[in-house]
Amino acid sequence: MERGTLFCVYLLFFRFLKLSPPSFFYICKRTFIRLSAGFIWCVSKKLSTMPKFHPLKIKEVRREAGECVSVAFEVPEALKPEYRFTQGQHLTLKAELDGEEVRRSYSICASPYDGVLRVAIKKLEGGRFSTFANEKLKAGDTLEVMTPMGRFFTELDPANEKHYVAFAAGSGITPILSIMKAVLQREPKSEFTLFYGNQKVDTIIFREEIEGLKNEYMGRLSVHHILSRELQGSELFSGRIDAGKCSTFCDKLIDPQEVDEFFLCGPEAMIHDIRDTLTGMGVDKKKIHFELFIAGLNGKAQKNKEQRKGESVAATVQITLDGNSFEFPLTSTQDTILEAAHKAGANLPFACKGGVCCTCRAKLMEGEVEMDVNYALEPDEVEAGYILTCQSHPKTDKVVVDFDS
Numbered sequence: 001m002e003r004g005t006l007f008c009v010y011l012l013f014f015r016f017l018k019l020s021p022p023s024f025f026y027i028c029k030r031t032f033i034r035l036s037a038g039f040i041w042c043v044s045k046k047l048s049t050m051p052k053f054h055p056l057k058i059k060e061v062r063r064e065a066g067e068c069v070s071v072a073f074e075v076p077e078a079l080k081p082e083y084r085f086t087q088g089q090h091l092t093l094k095a096e097l098d099g100e101e102v103r104r105s106y107s108i109c110a111s112p113y114d115g116v117l118r119v120a121i122k123k124l125e126g127g128r129f130s131t132f133a134n135e136k137l138k139a140g141d142t143l144e145v146m147t148p149m150g151r152f153f154t155e156l157d158p159a160n161e162k163h164y165v166a167f168a169a170g171s172g173i174t175p176i177l178s179i180m181k182a183v184l185q186r187e188p189k190s191e192f193t194l195f196y197g198n199q200k201v202d203t204i205i206f207r208e209e210i211e212g213l214k215n216e217y218m219g220r221l222s223v224h225h226i227l228s229r230e231l232q233g234s235e236l237f238s239g240r241i242d243a244g245k246c247s248t249f250c251d252k253l254i255d256p257q258e259v260d261e262f263f264l265c266g267p268e269a270m271i272h273d274i275r276d277t278l279t280g281m282g283v284d285k286k287k288i289h290f291e292l293f294i295a296g297l298n299g300k301a302q303k304n305k306e307q308r309k310g311e312s313v314a315a316t317v318q319i320t321l322d323g324n325s326f327e328f329p330l331t332s333t334q335d336t337i338l339e340a341a342h343k344a345g346a347n348l349p350f351a352c353k354g355g356v357c358c359t360c361r362a363k364l365m366e367g368e369v370e371m372d373v374n375y376a377l378e379p380d381e382v383e384a385g386y387i388l389t390c391q392s393h394p395k396t397d398k399v400v401v402d403f404d405s
């Protein structure tokens with residue numbers, strides 16, 4: 001085609017669109033800018049949801065009741081989006097103790113609307129990290145802190161008119177306090193009932209803060225303390241929170257059928273007791289959310305390991321993280337996928353390695369795996385193909401795992 005003819009076609013085309021050629025270029029430019037911005041937003045959102053450590057300075061170490069400290073972090077302006085959290089989530093802290101890297105998870109005890117990032121760490125007899133935190137940490141120190149993780153929450157909506165009930169024991173109050181404050185702040189028509197077990201009055205963590213909330217949200221927050229080593233006026237509130245206590249509370253203080261969500265956090269036995277009691281009364285399992293701080297005490301993982309010894313599968317495992325893929329061989333009777341990947345040189349996210357914290361969660365794209373234990377994934381996540389890589393062993397000769405999905 002001649003150059004003159006081409007020019008005429010060019011002008012006719014814009015006439016047909018009722019546009020001047022410059023405005024056409026303007027539209028193209030705007031569309032390009034919008035598409036690029038959308039792409040960058042999607043990528044940055046994806047990256048920001050991947051767990052990552054950053055060094056954060058400690059703003060305050062506050063002594064709480066019951067041999068416990070709460071630690072507040074300073075979050076630099078540039079990192080604020082990455083440390084935005086949902087009520088009930090936790091942080092994984094990393095420190096070098098006696099020349100060894102130690103990682104532990106701690107639930108955030110603030111609400112997302114408080115404007116602070118604070119965790120509470122209860123000292124355990126002989127506990128490495130909790131003793132270090134209680135005895136050594138001070139304002140001005142810096143710790144490696146992973147971006148918030150966890151799914152111990154339900155979505156909040158100011159239009160909700162729900163009744164939430166929580167059972168907490170000891171340091172199990174930390175995520176419950178975060179959830180409770182967020183519900184009271186964000187859902188003005190919702191109610192919250194807390195059953196909180198401790199040994200004695202002076203070991204009740206956050207007792208004053210909880211009393212303050214009762215006064216601030218009068219009529220919407222009910223708190224029942226249950227003490228195991230101090231006599232109270234009523235037998236109902238003395239002893240440990242177990243199946244019997246749960247049944248009695250359901251008879252006398254709450255109607256479990258009218259409760260919208262249950263949140264449980266405390267020792268494994270307490271969680272199992274309450275969950276079984278509630279489901280025995282006809283409460284839908286989906287309404288019962290729980291967070292375990294420690295697992296493996298019932299030997300389930302060991303039992304599963306013993307069972308696997310007989311049937312060995314030689315597999316190729318492919319891992320994708322941050323858009324990069326790599327492969328390594330793995331036999332089902334050997335390491336977990338997480339351990340084997342680390343030995344192969346990968347830097348995958350993890351914290352507890354005990355199937356409780358969910359930091360190592362990834363999506364199984366191909367093949368099958370067997371998990372030793374799973375205390376962290378909800379049934380719908382398992383159905384959607386998510387696995388805990390710290391607990392997974394291949395069951396098929398090819399396994400493809402994606403940390404980006």
Ligand SMILES: Cc1cc2nc3c(=O)[nH]c(=O)nc-3n(C[C@H](O)[C@H](O)[C@H](O)COP(=O)(O)OP(=O)(O)OC[C@H]3O[C@@H](n4cnc5c(N)ncnc54)[C@H](O)[C@@H]3O)c2cc1C
Nearest residue numbers: 104105106107120121122127128129130171174293294357
């Ligand atoms: C998702 C998640 C959230 C958590 N949130 C909190 C929190 O908000 N506050 C808090 O204080 N802890 C919390 N934990 C527990 C915390 O991560 C550590 O396990 C705990 O502080 C013990 O670590 P340590 O290094 O002091 O003890 P370790 O040196 O690991 O263990 C010392 C001994 O104590 C036992 N032990 C470990 N943890 C417990 C426990 N919780 N109860 C009873 N015995 C135990 C071990 O079996 C071991 O024998 C959470 C854990 C998870 C997975």
Ligand code: FES
Nearest residue numbers: 351353355358390
């Ligand atoms: S690292 Fe905690 S569940 Fe796997």
